[in-house]
């Protein structure tokens with residue numbers, strides 16, 4: 001079974017996620033507070049197989065260098081990676097969701113009904129984006145609309161939500 005743990009890091013309160021199936025685990029967006037992240041990993045005796053980055057803003061990658069040093073064999077996944085990814089026992093899709101930044105991607109674990117959006121979609125709102133990236137953001141929101149409603153969304157800041165709740169309540173998804 002896939003489990004998701006959230007560690008809030010740094011003064012911007014970024015959500016670093018540890019995703020595990022048994023002892024095998026992935027780190028998503030190691031933003032800050034390296035010791036806090038490493039303590040959880042040690043406590044649970046996780047074997048880190050991959051490090052996933054939704055985008056390269058400092059509050060999402062502040063502890064990345066340390067994590068790559070601690071886990072040199074972990075696969076690094078970011079916007080340079082395309083399509084479907086398998087890191088045993090995990091498999092997920094990379095969805096290009098530019099807008100907030102040009103390199104923003106989301107990780108969709110479609111077998112597990114879980115989506116990590118970084119700073120693309122939050123509960124009730126979306127990430128800020130430069131004026132000239134509006135078309136990109138709309139394109140990304142259109143993709144979001146076609147993800148099944150029951151999928152649980154884990155954003156880069158704030159509480160989790162579902163695709164369905166966002167389609168119903170998020171003003172930025174109205175009329176898209």
Ligand SMILES: [Zn+2]
Nearest residue numbers: 055057100119
């Ligand atoms: Zn950001």
